[in-house]
Amino acid sequence: MSEIRFILVLTFSLLTCCKHSTNAVQEVRVRLPQDPENINPITYTNTQGLQIINLLFQSLLYTSGTQATLEPLLAQSLPVVQRSDSTILITYRLRPQATWDNGKPVTGNDVDFSMKLIKCPGLNNEKLRMRYEAVQAVLTDSTDHSAVTFVCDKNTADPVRLTGALFILPLHIYDPDNLLKSFSLQKLTTHFDSLKTNNQIRAYAEWFGKESVHRQSQFLNGSGGYKVRDWQTGEHVILERKEKWWPATLADKPNYLTANPPRINFHIIPDNTTALRALTTNGVDVYSNIPATDFVNLMQDQNFRENYSTFTPETHDFTYIGINSRDEKFANRLTRQALAHLLDVPAFIKVTQKNFATRTIAPLKPDDPFYNRQIRAYEYNPQKAVQLLKQAGWENINGQWKKFISEAAIPLEINLQYRAGNTEYENIALIFQQAAQQIGVPVDIQPVEGSTLTDNLRAHKFDMFIRGISGSPGEYDYKSILHTESAEVGGNNYPGFGTPESDKLIEAINDASNDTLKAQLLFRFQEILHTEANPIFLYTAKNRIAVNNRLTNTRLTTSKYGFDVSAFTFSAQ
Structure with missing residues (x-):
């Protein structure tokens, strides 16, 4: 009797496993060489953080392919550029379909606010602040929230690429108490040093610097196609595709606006030997910047070639x-x-x-x-x-x-x-x-x-x-x-x-x-x-990249990691 009961339990367990496997969420497993440490678009510190930020937040323009061609992203087209003796005006019109998760549209006020974060004292934003030093002001239109204009120094190097790369953050999430509302971008720029002691600025900087703002999922939430499901420092960062994402409403959606994998699991594996073992035992699907010796050996391994494709795109x-x-x-x-x-x-x-x-x-x-x-x-x-x-x-x-x-x-x-x-x-x-x-x-x-x-x-x-x-x-x-x-x-x-x-x-x-x-x-x-x-x-x-053959639509980029995981699809097997 006990033996029969054991067989029934085992059979039920196997059926349960098979059912779970059949219904399991499709997941792309990507190796990260180190913890991202920070995935806030203003204060991130490393490439791993930037790779994840690109899946959570969006910029006005998208850098497409290995030739780094600029394409519209949150903007509905490339901007209009007007030059004068003293300034360059770069005017964007935002896509009317672009929204935050709460259904509110992405507006010029969000763009202005995102630039304010770069110029605001006390936010550990020095690197971006220097990069965007040429931006003097952001002009919005109270009657047309989709229009926004950057005012830049007259000789700004590549102003379209500069302004187009700005990550746009939701004003309603990152300034719930409107602490920055009374400070214009111009004031933050021209009175930067004196504003360091301003009580309102100090209060905002203190709030923005809290660990919760840089770790909790409700703050790591932009207009991108993914949200943070779980982040265990030194272990993994798991992203989950949003159920409703604004590009679905586009009549003619560009092929670079993608969020194909339902889940992306970034495995943090600092040691290259351990990462290689994970690759060859199907523990990870995507491994970029593979050590050269290992990469050459892998390309010569017939069993590996049957299961993985390799790529060597140029990098900067x-x-x-x-x-x-x-x-x-x-x-x-x-x-x-x-x-x-x-x-x-x-x-x-x-x-x-x-x-x-x-x-x-x-x-x-x-x-x-x-x-x-x-x-x-x-x-x-x-x-x-x-x-x-x-x-x-x-x-x-x-x-x-x-x-x-x-x-x-x-x-x-x-x-x-x-x-x-x-x-x-x-x-x-x-x-x-x-x-x-x-x-x-x-x-x-x-x-x-x-x-x-x-x-x-x-x-x-x-x-x-x-x-x-x-x-x-x-x-x-x-x-x-x-x-x-x-x-x-x-x-x-x-x-x-x-x-x-x-x-x-x-x-x-x-x-x-x-x-x-x-x-x-x-x-x-x-x-x-x-x-x-x-x-x-x-x-x-x-770059030296290996991608499991169960994945298709491998989109290569000029980024340090060399690929856009949001484009990956699963082969029919």
Whole structure:
């Protein structure tokens, strides 16, 4: 009797499992190399956060495909641009169908408010604030809520791409008490410093800075096709498709307005080996930026090729090395140039990228029309490094390099930090360590957890670091990362690069009225960047992506992650 009961229970369990499997929500599982940390469009800190933000919130324009073509998103068409002697006016008309989840339309007031958040004191918005410095005002129409105009400086670099990329946040969710209503964008801009102590501004900044505003699903809710279902730090972020999403009301919906997968599960797997195991055991469906050696091995594996497709789109991702020029050891550019001659970049590209990369001397791709091809990259030359160290005042005393600064002997010892679990950076660090050891410079390699590394860089607690940076086609605004205004504690100019001339060039590049002038300015800027040898750009890489064959409609992009998961569909099996 007990045996029969057991068989019945087992049969029921199997039937239940089969039923659950049949009705299970279709889910795309994407590997993330680190926790997004912050998925607020104003204060996000890393690429992983941005990838998720793009599924929750929308901008006025969409950057389409690997050629980064601009298409209307919340806007119903590309904007009208009017130029005068003093300003550029960029006028958008919002889609009347575009709504928030409560059914309210997305209006010019939401656009104005979103720009206010970028200009508002106390919101940890420095990076975006510098990027949108050229925006002077946003004009709305009380009789036509779908019309909105940006007023920009007369020589704003690519004003359409700049304004079109602005994420639009819902005013009714992010300012429920109307604390910013009485402050115009112009006032926030012109009285930024004095408003830091304004009680109303301080109250809003305190509210906006609460963890709940950056973590709870009701605040992480834009006009995009997904909402946050669950976020477990260090484990996963699960997004769920909205039941009702405004593009469904469009008579002629563009093919890039997608929210196809019912659920997207971002698995946070920092270690590349663990991530690769998850890929090959069907634990994840999508893995981008696969380590080059693993990628080559996977492409040669017949069983893998039967289950996965691989892609290698071009990127605007740059790998570079930063040196803390504030430290007296590295304050002399000759010392930094010496270190540049210890960087065997061809070996880096061969070992870490399997030649899926191109060498560069700046944050521009070598095929960019403004790339300065007259500059010769630093060649790997330990003897030249020794020569430069001596010119910089270093002495090799009993096998150790020392320099007498303020009558104290300072040893040339280097702590090199990079994000833990990144095999690309680990191999670069090891190759550099061996090269430096040949001439008697000890290098201590220190892999650091992602958020800790960011904290160290912002606090200037490093000697050298390896890091990547992402750009966009046609974008040459380096103020937030290479201007001395961003070199203070907490800023994004981690190495401390900058001279009075380079600052003026950065500002002039943004104001250049024609390509001939822009080329002259960018060429000179690259010369200074190369001479200062900090940061030292190494190469721009191709992405290496694997996607499970159960997924179709793989849309590739120029983003760091290289794909738009919202477009993926499930193959019929």
